[in-house]
Amino acid sequence: MIYVVSRLIFHIDANSAYLSWEAAYRLQQGEQLDLRLVPSVVGGDEKSRHGIVLTKSIPAKKFNIHTGETLYNARAKCPNIVIVPPRYWLYMKCSSAMNKIFQEYTPQIQRFSVDESFLDFSNMEHLYSDYMKLAATIKERIKKDLGFTVNIGISNNKLLAKVASDFKKPDRIHTLFPHELEKKMWPLPIEDLFMVGRATAPKLHNLNINTIGDLANYDLKILNNKFKSHGQVIYNYANGIESSEVRKSNYIEIKGIGNSTTIPFDVEDKVTAHKVLLSLCETVSMRLRNSQNCCTVVSVSIRGIDMIFYSRQKKLIVATDSTRKIYEIVCYLFDNVWKGSPIRHLGVHITDFCCNDFYQCSLLDTFNYEKDSKLNKVVDEIRLKYGHKAISKSCFIHSGLSAMCGGIGEDDYPLMSSIL
DNA sequence: TCTGGGGTCCTAGGACCC
DNA sequence: TCTGGGGTCCTAGGACCC
Numbered sequence: 497m498i499y500v501v502s503r504l505i506f507h508i509d510a511n512s513a514y515l516s517w518e519a520a521y522r523l524q525q526g527e528q529l530d531l532r533l534v535p536s537v538v539g540g541d542e543k544s545r546h547g548i549v550l551t552k553s554i555p556a557k558k559f560n561i562h563t564g565e566t567l568y569n570a571r572a573k574c575p576n577i578v579i580v581p582p583r584y585w586l587y588m589k590c591s592s593a594m595n596k597i598f599q600e601y602t603p604q605i606q607r608f609s610v611d612e613s614f615l616d617f618s619n620m621e622h623l624y625s626d627y628m629k630l631a632a633t634i635k636e637r638i639k640k641d642l643g644f645t646v647n648i649g650i651s652n653n654k655l656l657a658k659v660a661s662d663f664k665k666p667d668r669i670h671t672l673f674p675h676e677l678e679k680k681m682w683p684l685p686i687e688d689l690f691m692v693g694r695a696t697a698p699k700l701h702n703l704n705i706n707t708i709g710d711l712a713n714y715d716l717k718i719l720n721n722k723f724k725s726h727g728q729v730i731y732n733y734a735n736g737i738e739s740s741e742v743r744k745s746n747y748i749e750i751k752g753i754g755n756s757t758t759i760p761f762d763v764e765d766k767v768t769a770h771k772v773l774l775s776l777c778e779t780v781s782m783r784l785r786n787s788q789n790c791c792t793v794v795s796v797s798i799r800g801i802d803m804i805f806y807s808r809q810k811k812l813i814v815a816t817d818s819t820r821k822i823y824e825i826v827c828y829l830f831d832n833v834w835k836g837s838p839i840r841h842l843g844v845h846i847t848d849f850c851c852n853d854f855y856q857c858s859l860l861d862t863f864n865y866e867k868d869s870k871l872n873k874v875v876d877e878i879r880l881k882y883g884h885k886a887i888s889k890s891c892f893i894h895s896g897l898s899a900m901c902g903g904i905g906e907d908d909y910p911l912m913s914s915i916l
Numbered sequence: 917t918c919t920g921g922g923g924t925c926c927t928a929g930g931a932c933c934c
Numbered sequence: 935t936c937t938g939g940g941g942t943c944c945t946a947g948g949a950c951c952c
Contacts, residue, residue, distance in 0.1 A: 542917045550920080563952095566918045609923095609952045693950050725926070726949080756921065793944095803919070811944065841920090902921080 504627060505742060506615040507649040507657035508634070510594065511666035513611030514538040514551040517590040518580055520643035529578075535559055536578035539567045544760040545840070550582055554666065590642065597637055601630070607745040612661075614654050616742035631669045639667070655690060655738035656681075662688070677736045682709025691730055696723070708734050750787055755779045755902020756843025762801055763839040766831070771891060773826050775901035776844040778889075781819040782876055782900075784846060788853075790815035791846035794825040798834065799841035807843075808833045815850050818868050822846065844902075 510516060515538050519531035535556040540546030547567040559574040570577055591610045598605050601624075604616035617624060624630040631648045638646050645667035649660030652673060659681060660672035672680055687697050689708050699722070705711050711719075712734035719727035732738065755776050763769050773796070784791060795809030808829040816822065826844055878887045879900075888899030 540920060545917080546920055547917065548920055564920080568918050612952075691950060695949060751924065754922070758920065795945095805947085807946065809945065843921090 503616070503618040503652045504620070505651055505654055505657040506617065506627075506631060506634075507608075507654065507661040508594075508598070508613050508615060509647050509649070509661045510590070510611040511645045511647060512551050512553055513590075514582060514587055515553050516644040517587050518583065519553075520590075521583075521586055524643065531578060531580065534578055535561075535574050535576065536580065537561065537567070537570055538582050539570070539579045541581065542567055545758050590644070593642055594638060594646075597634070597641065601634060603744075604742050605744065606742045606748075612658075614657065614742045628669065628671075635667070635669060653736070653738045654740055654742065655733055656736050658690060659688070672736075674736050677712075678709070681736070682707060682712060682734075684708050686711060689730060689733055691726070691733060696726070696730070699723075750789070750849070752845060752847035752849075753780055753783050753787070753791075754843060754845030755783075756797065756841060756845075757901050758799075758841045759839070763842070764836075766834070768897075769830060769834070769839060769842065770827055771895060771897055772842050772901060773830060773844060774823055774889065775892065775897060775899055776842065777819055777823040777826055778900045779902045780844050780846055781817060781822050781872070782879065784822075784849075785817045785852070785872060785876060787849075788851070789849040790817045790852045791822075791849055793846065793848040794822055794829070795845045795847070796826050796829040796833070797841075797843035797845065798830070798839055801838045801840050803840070805841075806833065809845075811848070815852075817852050817872070818863075818865070819872055820868055821863070 512532065515531055515536065518538055523530060532553050533555065534553065535558070536553045537556055538550045540548055540550065549561060549563055549565050549567060549570055552561050552563060552570075556570075556574065556577060559570075559577070561570045561573055561577070567579060570579075587610060591607075595605060595607060595613060598613055598615055602615050602617055602620070604618075606614040606616075608614055617627065617630070627650055631650060635646055635648055638644065647661045647663075647665050647667070648669045649657040649662070650669065650671045650673075651657040651660055656672045656674070656677075660670040663670040663672075663680075670680075684707060686692055686700050686705060686708060689711070692700065700706075700711065703714070703718070703722075705714055711730060714731070716728070716731050719731050721727070723730070757772065757776065759772055763772065792812045792815045793809055794812065795807055797805065797807040799805045810825055810829055812825065822844070875887055884900045892899040
């Protein structure tokens with residue numbers, strides 16, 4: 497017997513998240529100006545070379561300001577733009593508060609990012625007979641309790657719900673059920689489709705595919721041939737075909753951990769590069785131990801001042817979660833690939849995880865795992881309890897470098913990235 | 917003071933084995 | 935007298951998302 501279950505999915509997206517949250521908080525603190533009503537952006541620190549637009553207000557969008565572009569450019573487009581620095585601890589709080597409200601309505605929630613969640617209301621007609629009314633209730637709750645607006649997209653799969661929430665903003669509810677595809681989604685430009693990015697869009701235009709409808713009705717054979725598996729994916733999406741589950745976020749297994757940083761100055765010597773790498777290893781390996789995993793692949797990435805990016809990775813014979821081991825591999829990889837040209841950005845990534853509940857000793861290894869493991873554990877505990885700055889390796893003293901590097905640039909924010 | 921940081925997935929090519 | 939071919943693993947890089 498095959499049961500056809502009709503699903504009901506909401507995608508809820510905080511409007512201009514960082515900016516709205518910043519605006520709501522500032523009003524709460526007594527500030528007069530509502531950032532949402534003027535051309536404004538949340539942007540990184542230009543002095544330390546993090547000067548890009550993180551979020552823009554709707555009035556800023558009218559000046560053609562895009563997320564990710566330089567603040568320098570944004571100012572050129574709109575000289576009066578208000579630029580405020582980010583406060584990540586605040587955004588984490590807002591995100592959690594929003595998701596806490598969602599939990600009052602359904603336990604089936606997937607936090608897709610800091611400002612977006614999928615909510616599954618399938619087979620809950622007895623509880624919520626009118627989904628439009630339900631969406632309005634949730635939307636108003638957030639506005640009243642938390643002071644910011646959201647868009648809600650409703651459909652019977654995640655893709656369409658997500659596309660729907662991206663329709664007219666802010667503070668709106670939209671549906672996009674399969675029978676509405678032709679009217680609501682097919683006229684949209686191909687760039688509006690999930691998984692069509694800046695590399696794929698021009699290639700599609702070359703095939704004279706300009707709208708989502710053009711793609712939905714194109715010859716699948718040609719798409720498969722030209723875009724391989726990606727062709728099938730975007731063809732399905734254009735036709736509204738997508739069936740992934742709303743997965744509760746705490747059951748999603750983590751595949752990799754990485755931290756990277758743009759250094760405030762150009763690095764031109766090995767000693768400084770190693771120090772930056774060590775501080776990245778400290779952050780990455782603490783997150784790894786916190787996730788109760790060991791890794792078997794370690795990689796280093798480098799971006800030069802020419803912005804050219806390259807990386808080297810190594811598969812390990814023995815899985816590890818040791819800061820020292822990971823740092824050793826990282827230095828080995830770095831020393832083998834770096835030819836001495838100035839460095840702007842460095843990264844450390846680890847993948848291919850396995851469970852950390854035993855350690856396989858190598859006969860050739862002189863490394864004292866027991867001792868190292870105890871040391872890592874103690875240092876982790878101190879940092880969790882008293883903050884990342886509480887204990888650090890002496891080489892960072894007077895170095896001008898942070899002892900734990902990567903993440904969101906606020907030293908004392910505890911393990912934000914492992915919460916999401 | 918022009919270009920962040922955190923992820924996931926896929927592909928192509930080379931090494932190596934049978 | 936001319937280099938098969940399938941499979942797996944590893945690596946580097948690129949695409950996409952937020």
